[in-house]
Amino acid sequence: MLTLLAACASDPPPVALTEVPIEHAPIVLVTLDTTRADRIGAYGHVAARTPNLDALAARGTRFSSAWAPVPLTIPSHSTILTGLLPPRHGVRDNGDHRLSEDATTLAEHFAADGRRTAASVGAFVTQSHWGFGQGFDVYDESLHVASESLSWHVERPANEVVAAADTSADFLWVHLFDAHAPYLPDPAFEDPYDAEIHRLDVALGVLLSTLPADATVVVVGDHGEGFGEGGEDAHGLLLEDGVLRVPLIVAGPGVPVGVVERPVSLADISPTILRLAGLPAPGDLDGRDLFDESERIGVYSETRYGHHHFGWTPLERLTADSSKLVRGARLEGDETLLAELDRLSSLPPAFAAAEATLDPSTVEQLQALGYLSEGGSGAHSGIDPRDGIEQIAKLAALRELPPAEALEAMAVLLAENPGWRDLRMRRGLSLARLGRTDEALAELTDAYRDGPGSTTAVTIGELWLRQGDPAEALGWFLEALTIDPRSATARAGQAQCLAMSGQLDAAQAVIDEGLAETPDHADLLLAGAVLALATHQGEEDWIEAVEDIVARRPTQARLNHVLGSLHLRAGHPEEAEQAFEQELRMQPGNVAARLDLVRLYQEQGRLVDVVKALRPLVALQPEEPVWQAMTASAYLEMGRAGLAKEHLLACAGHPACPE
Ligand SMILES: [Zn+2]
Numbered sequence: 030m031l032t033l034l035a036a037c038a039s040d041p042p043p044v045a046l047t048e049v050p051i052e053h054a055p056i057v058l059v060t061l062d063t064t065r066a067d068r069i070g071a072y073g074h075v076a077a078r079t080p081n082l083d084a085l086a087a088r089g090t091r092f093s094s095a096w097a098p099v100p101l102t103i104p105s106h107s108t109i110l111t112g113l114l115p116p117r118h119g120v121r122d123n124g125d126h127r128l129s130e131d132a133t134t135l136a137e138h139f140a141a142d143g144r145r146t147a148a149s150v151g152a153f154v155t156q157s158h159w160g161f162g163q164g165f166d167v168y169d170e171s172l173h174v175a176s177e178s179l180s181w182h183v184e185r186p187a188n189e190v191v192a193a194a195d196t197s198a199d200f201l202w203v204h205l206f207d208a209h210a211p212y213l214p215d216p217a218f219e220d221p222y223d224a225e226i227h228r229l230d231v232a233l234g235v236l237l238s239t240l241p242a243d244a245t246v247v248v249v250g251d252h253g254e255g256f257g258e259g260g261e262d263a264h265g266l267l268l269e270d271g272v273l274r275v276p277l278i279v280a281g282p283g284v285p286v287g288v289v290e291r292p293v294s295l296a297d298i299s300p301t302i303l304r305l306a307g308l309p310a311p312g313d314l315d316g317r318d319l320f321d322e323s324e325r326i327g328v329y330s331e332t333r334y335g336h337h338h339f340g341w342t343p344l345e346r347l348t349a350d351s352s353k354l355v356r357g358a359r360l361e362g363d364e365t366l367l368a369e370l371d372r373l374s375s376l377p378p379a380f381a382a383a384e385a386t387l388d389p390s391t392v393e394q395l396q397a398l399g400y401l402s403e404g405g406s407g408a409h410s411g412i413d414p415r416d417g418i419e420q421i422a423k424l425a426a427l428r429e430l431p432p433a434e435a436l437e438a439m440a441v442l443l444a445e446n447p448g449w450r451d452l453r454m455r456r457g458l459s460l461a462r463l464g465r466t467d468e469a470l471a472e473l474t475d476a477y478r479d480g481p482g483s484t485t486a487v488t489i490g491e492l493w494l495r496q497g498d499p500a501e502a503l504g505w506f507l508e509a510l511t512i513d514p515r516s517a518t519a520r521a522g523q524a525q526c527l528a529m530s531g532q533l534d535a536a537q538a539v540i541d542e543g544l545a546e547t548p549d550h551a552d553l554l555l556a557g558a559v560l561a562l563a564t565h566q567g568e569e570d571w572i573e574a575v576e577d578i579v580a581r582r583p584t585q586a587r588l589n590h591v592l593g594s595l596h597l598r599a600g601h602p603e604e605a606e607q608a609f610e611q612e613l614r615m616q617p618g619n620v621a622a623r624l625d626l627v628r629l630y631q632e633q634g635r636l637v638d639v640v641k642a643l644r645p646l647v648a649l650q651p652e653e654p655v656w657q658a659m660t661a662s663a664y665l666e667m668g669r670a671g672l673a674k675e676h677l678l679a680c681a682g683h684p685a686c687p688e
Pocket residue numbers: 062063101102103251252
């Protein structure tokens with residue numbers, strides 16, 4: 030431990046730009062998610078076991094004052110990969126936008142020069158869905174997801190991401206997500222966060238050992254993590270040092286050995302890599318070469334998380350050599366930095382931002398995790414997130430309440446904070462779950478008017494479908510598609526509406542068009558399978574696709590029912606039975622699936638099974654004559670008139686009731 034401290038104290042002196050020659054060797058960019066600079070050995074954290082990062086720092090340049098542009102993964106990576114600040118690339122929160130096709134990414138610069146590019150990423154937030162695949166020949170983003178709807182917090186461990194990385198590429202990007210919460214404890218470490226950082230370091234060591242000797246390596250954290258600074262745990266809402274200051278190390282042939290102490294931005298990575306690769310950098314990047322020592326007033330960071338989710342003010346920060354300024358509802362810090370903060374925060378967009386839609390199952394999951402993402406300015410309360418953070422505890426407390434009480438508490442909070450879009454969405458979804466669809470639609474429609482977003486529009490469309498109103502639903506799916514023309518979920522909804530109104534050819538065309546663009550999208554595949562069932566065409570062809578979706582989303586309602594129906598049509602009664610039973614294990618209240626299973630038993634003359642399968646329906650709705658009639662018929666067929674009697678009495682007078 031003492032040797033680490035000593036190494037820090039005797040760091041080589043600062044380095045200058047002129048010492049760095051242009052190289053054509055491979056370049057490897059490693060982004061470490063949620064990694065604070067002050068938890069790395071080379072940055073002075075004695076409890077860390079990060080020998081690989083420390084050795085890399087010792088043979089390259091360590092930037093001791095590197096600042097993330099946004100304390101959130103998708104916006105920060107959008108900056109790292111483009112050299113543009115968030116006001117320019119337009120991705121300002123997780124989940125609301127994807128990086129536009131109009132952006133030119135690092136990988137696209139390499140590809141345009143005929144060089145090979147590859148990426149291996151470790152989480153949902155860096156999948157190609159967010160626009161990060163642009164320019165990559167190989168984009169390995171496979172996640173071992175038990176369920177797609179859980180994917181926001183499912184990660185691929187660092188060792189697997191590294192194993193999948195194509196180390197022969199001219200430009201390789203590797204994203205390691207391990208340090209993001211939840212932290213996996215390790216008995217060898219007192220602090221589970223340190224254990225995760227150690228795991229990252231081990232994987233990094235493996236990666237470094239497999240790289241060509243002349244590779245240049247850039248390792249950077251995408252943002253840090255809050256450990257109570259300003260009242261924040263995790264990251265996103267505030268702009269304290271802990272969530273913004275990240276490790277940044279550049280090492281390779283010709284890269285000087287030393288420490289750079291002036292503040293640098295993650296926007297600087299892109300122009301630096303382009304120069305190291307001997308590629309021309311566009312003139313309009315916000316970042317500049319990391320080794321450029323000319324004067325700079327400060328580096329820019331922002332977060333709109335509180336603004337998007339709670340209707341609070343945006344936060345912006347300028348970090349200078351020895352001071353900083355943070356602006357929300359009030360200014361705090363060195364006000365001589367105000368003009369530069371103004372300039373950077375009001376940079377005009379470089380291109381139109383591209384909206385992104387989340388499917389409703391992901392929305393529910395985000396909600397369960399305590400955050401939910403959709404852009405939209407929303408009502409503005411003027412509250413500074415630094416003050417509002419105390420209110421967040423009230424949101425967490427809602428989770429402890431029974432559903433009906435939680436709804437009431439949400440209504441009270443909403444009356445006090447009309448700008449809390451997340452809460453309005455959450456209340457709408459809770460109402461929908463309780464079957465109070467009319468109220469849910471009213472709440473969600475209010476939320477949409479307050480700040481239109483494609484995810485909200487899709488959710489409203491799904492609810493109208495549930496209400497059996499495809500015409501109203503169609504309007505909302507089309508609304509979502511005007512905001513996010515690529516949304517597969519909205520297309521699947523559109524197809525479903527068309528099919529329900531008898532426009533089967535039009536529905537097929539929408540599905541075909543969608544699948545041409547996103548061939549594996551579960552919602553579109555499911556819509557295609559349902560349409561095949563409706564048109565009695567090619568059911569067999571859909572079985573494999575639906576089995577694949579079931580594997581990806583094992584808990585999603587209706588999927589096994591659709592799969593069973595396909596099997597039944599294709600003449601596979603055993604598989605059909607298994608799928609129906611699976612559906613009913615997870616959704617005992619799925620009446621349609623239960624009736625299909627009953628019909629299957631009836632066809633096979635399995636009368637005892639018919640009675641057994643009907644029993645939950647009879648128990649649930651004893652006043653429903655059809656269930657009573659079906660049960661009575663089965664008993665009569667078995668010759669058990671005594672047992673049939675009470676059911677005959679219960680259905681007397683109904684046309685389905687046996688004589
Ligand atoms: Zn991140």
